Amino acid sequence: MKIYRNIEDFIPVDNAVVTIGTFDGVHIGHQKILSNLRESAKEINGETVLLTFFPHPRMILHPEDDSLRLINTIEEKAHQLAACGIDHLIITPFTKEFSQQSPEDYIRDVLVSKIGTKRIVIGYDHRFGIDRSGSLSDLLFYAPIFGYSVQEIPEQDINAVTVSSTKIREALIKGQIEVANSFLGYPYELTGTVIKGKKVGREIGFPTANLSIDESYKLIPAYGIYAVEVSIVNHIQIKDGEFEDQKEYEKFKGMGYIGTSPTVDGTKRTIEVNLFDYHDNLYGKTLRVKFLHFVRQDIRFDSLEEMIQQIAEDEKTIKNLLSYKLH
Template structure:
């Protein structure tokens, strides 16, 4: 997959089959769109093009909303799309000027002049252009003038519940990673560098790797204990993975002041400080709790390990 960090970097192709969207999470519904995109490209001997944006439009249009968090970082999104077999990924900067393009300007300048779109596939109720005025009707109206075809994919469901990035975010924020994973079609994960902690976990008999997630906009699951799988060097072709239990929280029993993301990797004793690891979240076990003593905390962690190991069998 070729990646372009601005639409101006893209060289117009002769037979571009295009879809547009933020694709946060690249979830099950998005994957349906991608699948149809690829099917059309095979039929027309074309090339698949995904046009996405960074930062997320809400971050630019609503900068006062500091609570906006995303399921995938831009690099994670690119990784998911590459695994799905996309030919070209255009990551165009989303700016105020870009948001003010009229639907006609958006279609003529972006889709036709810059990309050379021959067919566009959009998801249910896709909107674009100034004040989100553009939609399926505009694409159909101008398709003959500009020589492209348009197809809308109907709303996709899982178990009769409509899939959306918002529902997935809400599930993750509630700790319901199993539901999030079902909607995503893969395990929600956090990727980051292992940093030095205060080694409290080691003193409790449960040494942990402390994860630093660089992207401040990345969504973090709710506080608590989780059954997880840990991938070492996730960017490399040959990955090693281990089971473990992750903790997210402020460590109230020891009056912790910082919000930590830690993982106790089972049956593992290597120095991985400075390494990039990925924590795949499989199941929520319990919420964060304050115990009356360190001994009570240690006893509970021992029970948690038994629970987590039984989940991961």
């Protein structure tokens, strides 16, 4: 997959089959749409192009609203789209100026002139242009004028996408990780850099790597203990040109923790992982943590000894779960 950080860098391709959207989660609903996109491209011997926007439009148009939480970072989204077999990913910087285009200008200047769209695969409810005034009817009206065709995504497929995105977020917030993963079609993940913590885990015999998540918009699952799979990866970055996924080193099974460590009077949320059978220094390294099972909620224990005993039980539970869930 080729990635373009700006639409100006994209060179129009022959028979571009295009879809547009945020595609947050790239979940099973999205995957169905992308499968249709690939099949449509085969029909006209074309190439698939996905146009997405970053930052998310809500971040720009409603900066006072800090409630937006996304399932994917832009890097994670690229990783999943590459797995779906998309040929070209255009990540367009979303600005207020961009949002002020008329529907006709957007179709002519973006979809036709800059992408070379020959077929657009889009939902019945897709909106674009100034004040979201553009719609499917505009795309259909200008199709014969600008020489492209429109393939409408059925309403039932769009509704499935909406329901899935909503259910994924709700499930993650409630700690229902297995439900979220079933809608995603892959394990939910967090990627972060290992930073120094209070070293409480090391003192009680369960050393943990504390993760710093750079993206404030990334949705963090419910507080609690999780069964996880952890990979050490190269630092995450996207470069223009051919997509090269981050190299994953050896994978480890482990315990994941999200919470405030109430038993030791913690107040700040931390995200920690205890890797089974790994004892080297992880400071400064980037970890990709895949959440597989929710084990229990984060609670305050009456004593440190009681907490240590429970963590030991958690470890047994997680090792039993992962012994047949991971290969």
